[in-house]
Amino acid sequence: MTQISPARLVERLPRTVTPSVRALALASLVSQILIVVTGGAVRLTASGLGCPEWPLCTADSMVTTPEMGVHGIIEFGNRLLTFVLTAIAIAMLVVLWNMRKTRRDLFVPAVVLFAGIPAQAVVGGITVLTQLNPWVVGWHFIISMVLITVATVLVNRTRLSPAEAEADNTPRATPLLRQLLAAAGVLVTAAVLLGVVVTGSGPHAGDAGAARNNLNPDLMTRIHAAPVYLLVLTVLVLVFAAYRLRVAQRLRFALVLLTVVVFAQGAVGYLQHFLHLPVALVALHMLGASVLTAAMAHAIYIGYSRRRVEAATGAD
Numbered sequence: 001m002t003q004i005s006p007a008r009l010v011e012r013l014p015r016t017v018t019p020s021v022r023a024l025a026l027a028s029l030v031s032q033i034l035i036v037v038t039g040g041a042v043r044l045t046a047s048g049l050g051c052p053e054w055p056l057c058t059a060d061s062m063v064t065t066p067e068m069g070v071h072g073i074i075e076f077g078n079r080l081l082t083f084v085l086t087a088i089a090i091a092m093l094v095v096l097w098n099m100r101k102t103r104r105d106l107f108v109p110a111v112v113l114f115a116g117i118p119a120q121a122v123v124g125g126i127t128v129l130t131q132l133n134p135w136v137v138g139w140h141f142i143i144s145m146v147l148i149t150v151a152t153v154l155v156n157r158t159r160l161s162p163a164e165a166e167a168d169n170t171p172r173a174t175p176l177l178r179q180l181l182a183a184a185g186v187l188v189t190a191a192v193l194l195g196v197v198v199t200g201s202g203p204h205a206g207d208a209g210a211a212r213n214n215l216n217p218d219l220m221t222r223i224h225a226a227p228v229y230l231l232v233l234t235v236l237v238l239v240f241a242a243y244r245l246r247v248a249q250r251l252r253f254a255l256v257l258l259t260v261v262v263f264a265q266g267a268v269g270y271l272q273h274f275l276h277l278p279v280a281l282v283a284l285h286m287l288g289a290s291v292l293t294a295a296m297a298h299a300i301y302i303g304y305s306r307r308r309v310e311a312a313t314g315a316d
Contacts, residue, residue, distance in 0.1 A: 013098045017106070022158045024092045025106075028113055029151035031085050033290040036144045038078045040286040044279045048132045048206025050075030054125035082121060089114040092154075109154040116147045132210035134200030141196055145293045152297040156305070173303035174245055180238045181303045184258070187231040188296045192289055194224040202277060221273055228266055235259045254299040261295040264288060 014021060042048055050064070050071035051057035057064050057076055064072035092110045100107040120143055127136045173181065198220045200213040239259050242252045265288035272281035 010097065014095055015098045015102075017099075017103070017158050017160075018095075021092075021095050021106075022155075024088060024095060025151070025155045025158045027088050028092060028110075029148065029155050029294065031081075031088055032113075032144065032148045032151050033287070033294070035078070035081050035085060036141070036148075036290045037283065037287050038081055039140070039144070040283050042075050042078050043137070043206040044204050044283055045071065045074055046205075046207055047071035047074040048137075048210060049128065051079065052128065054128040055121075079124075082117060086114075086117050089117060105157050105160075106154065109150050109157070112150050113147060113154070116143065116150075119143060120147075132206045134205070134211065134213045137206065138196040138200055141199075142193070145192055145289070148290055148293050149297040152294045153301055156298065156301045173247060173251060174241075177238065177241060177245070177247065177251075178303055180234060180241065181300050184231060184234045184238065185296055185300055187227045187234060188292060190227040191224065191231060192293065194220070194227065195289060198224045204277065204279070204282060225269075228269070231262055232266060235262050248302075251299075251302050254295075254302045258295045258299045261288070261292050265292050 042050070047070075050068055050073070053059055056062050057072065057079075058068070064076040068076075089110070093107075093114060096103065096107050096110055120140065123136065123140050123143060127133070127140055130136050197213065197215065198217065201215040201217040201220050202212075205212060235255070235258055239252075239255050242255050265285070268281060268285050268288055272278065272285055275281065
């Protein structure tokens with residue numbers, strides 16, 4: 001059987017962005033969102049200590065045991081998804097290896113996504129060892145939002161040609177739109193961070209014996225709603241200005257998408273609050289936070305991206 005040397009294998013790797021590179025970038029984004037959803041399932045089913053040890057599931061077993069019941073299965077299933085993220089991250093680095101110098105705009109985010117996996121594993125271990133301390137759990141979620149943002153940037157950058165990647169960073173949006181986009185980004189960040197605090201004060205602790213942050217959940221919910229009100233107003237002004245200024249179609253679409261996600265997430269947030277936090281709606285709200293983060297990152301990237309296409313024709 002003929003063996004192929006590592007050097008020959010490297011030579012066969014892509015030197016330009018191919019459909020497989022774009023597919024892996026998209027898989028990176030989807031998997032980062034999916035692990036937030038499965039992590040939410042762990043918390044919402046009170047399975048946070050389904051595997052009471054780390055890195056093992058129990059003191060004597062790497063995998064869940066029958067004695068752990070359904071909670072052990074749910075928690076261990078979430079841990080298994082980390083291996084899927086690892087495989088995707090490694091595959092992304094491999095296909096970009098020959099472009100590591102020519103397309104650093106792709107390779108660096110791919111490295112960040114790979115580094116985020118052990119970072120999340122360590123935070124997950126601390127979460128278990130601290131018996132689901134709500135502040136540690138919150139950091140787990142925040143890191144996921146950062147990785148979703150990085151993955152969104154990676155997806156967008158795989159759409160650039162080498163010439164576009166090397167071009168000057170000329171904004172697609174007008175100065176007014178860039179300022180509004182920056183404001184919206186700050187408001188989304190504030191809403192997500194305050195949402196983490198609200199979660200830490202609420203009833204879904206991940207385990208019946210887990211501590212809460214001892215803050216008033218109703219008060220924190222009202223504080224959390226403040227940047228959401230401002231965000232709704234900001235995205236409406238963004239869409240109006242984008243169409244009034246006839247900016248690029250791709251930017252207009254990104255802003256409309258962001259607006260739809262903001263309204264949907266706000267509606268779910270209000271509904272879950274007034275229905276006293278049913279599990280299904282809380283899970284949907286966690287998914288919405290991930291999608292909102294991605295939509296905001298996408299809109300900012302398009303608004304600040306390299307090609308100047310804000311001509312009156314609106315062509316992309």
